[in-house]
Amino acid sequence: MKSALIFNIQKFSVHDGPGIRTTVFFKGCPLTCQWCHNPESQRYGQEILSHSNRCTSCGQCIKSCRQKAILMVDGQVFYDLSRCTYCGVCAENCCNNAREVVGKSYTVPQLMVEIAKDRPFYEQSGGGVTLSGGEVMTQIEFALDLVKACREQGISVVVDTCGYAPPENFSRILEYIDVFLYDIKLIDSKEHRQYTGKDNALILENLKMLSSSGANISLRLPLIEKINTDNEHIQQILDFIAMLRIGFIYLLPYHDMAIGKYQQWNIECSGEKFFAPSNERLEEIRSIFEQANYKVKIGG
Numbered sequence: 001m002k003s004a005l006i007f008n009i010q011k012f013s014v015h016d017g018p019g020i021r022t023t024v025f026f027k028g029c030p031l032t033c034q035w036c037h038n039p040e041s042q043r044y045g046q047e048i049l050s051h052s053n054r055c056t057s058c059g060q061c062i063k064s065c066r067q068k069a070i071l072m073v074d075g076q077v078f079y080d081l082s083r084c085t086y087c088g089v090c091a092e093n094c095c096n097n098a099r100e101v102v103g104k105s106y107t108v109p110q111l112m113v114e115i116a117k118d119r120p121f122y123e124q125s126g127g128g129v130t131l132s133g134g135e136v137m138t139q140i141e142f143a144l145d146l147v148k149a150c151r152e153q154g155i156s157v158v159v160d161t162c163g164y165a166p167p168e169n170f171s172r173i174l175e176y177i178d179v180f181l182y183d184i185k186l187i188d189s190k191e192h193r194q195y196t197g198k199d200n201a202l203i204l205e206n207l208k209m210l211s212s213s214g215a216n217i218s219l220r221l222p223l224i225e226k227i228n229t230d231n232e233h234i235q236q237i238l239d240f241i242a243m244l245r246i247g248f249i250y251l252l253p254y255h256d257m258a259i260g261k262y263q264q265w266n267i268e269c270s271g272e273k274f275f276a277p278s279n280e281r282l283e284e285i286r287s288i289f290e291q292a293n294y295k296v297k298i299g300g
């Protein structure tokens with residue numbers, strides 16, 4: 001049976017589409033946005049992350065690892081990832097919670113058990129399930145089975161996507177999706193590549209295709225001061241979406257809550273410091289889109 005790695009299932013989410021939703025975060029993303037709030041979502045495959053600030057160098061994990069993938073050098077713990085099988089035994093044996101397994105494998109029926117638990121909330125609020133990540137659209141076979149299972153149970157499905165996936169993946173899933181929450185990060189392809197690791201031609205083409213197919217699309221615009229909040233970029237977005245059918249535009253100001261994750265888990269980060277636009281600038285951007293007759297909301 002097909003399975004997918006999920007790194008979080010967030011219950012009672014009110015920022016990922018209409019009503020109260022259960023957001024399922026798929027592990028693995030084709031982009032590497034430098035400001036990513038979920039750096040643990042980017043790599044495909046399970047990972048062991050270490051919270052080095054919690055480690056007391058007790059050595060318990062070394063004894064528990066059958067693969068001999070953990071070493072102590074000068075009182076510091078090191079991991080040999082070439083030996084690690086991601087079994088998670090070291091995490092279970094660390095009484096300081098300094099080791100964490102990220103990514104749990106689920107089949108569709110297993111996920112449906114979790115999703116169906118919140119059905120009363122979906123029914124009362126007009127909510128449902130939101131597939132997020134990482135990037136769910138790069139795991140299309142599993143995603144299709146999951147959305148069909150949701151549909152059979154009358155559960156609404158929203159897809160939160162960066163848009164970087166083969167066009168046919170969108171065509172195949174389209175009929176089962178109530179809303180696409182679609183990110184636009186940068187319109188300039190060179191800058192997009194610089195900050196996300198990939199060109200944006202595919203993303204913009206997929207957005208056009210979804211719009212012409214009649215999909216219900218809401219845009220999500222992550223806003224990072226000095227990167228994509230100037231008038232020129234906002235105008236580029238307006239020009240690009242002028243001929244598209246867009247429901248809502250959500251303005252998502254950058255926040256630095258993930259910085260701790262990069263530090264705690266020893267994940268490499270670009271080193272560039274990012275900032276949120278001021279409240280005043282956010283209101284200006286909101287006003288620009290509203291004047292162009294878009295429905296705009298600050299936040300998810």
Ligand code: SF4
Binds near residue numbers: 031
């Ligand atoms: S698309 Fe989203 S999950 Fe992927 S790297 Fe960018 S911010 Fe992170």
Ligand code: SF4
Binds near residue numbers: 059
């Ligand atoms: S068991 Fe936990 S606290 Fe002890 S050395 Fe290993 S990671 Fe550090």
Ligand code: SF4
Binds near residue numbers: 068085090
């Ligand atoms: S996850 Fe398993 S193999 Fe990897 S370091 Fe921990 S105990 Fe060893």
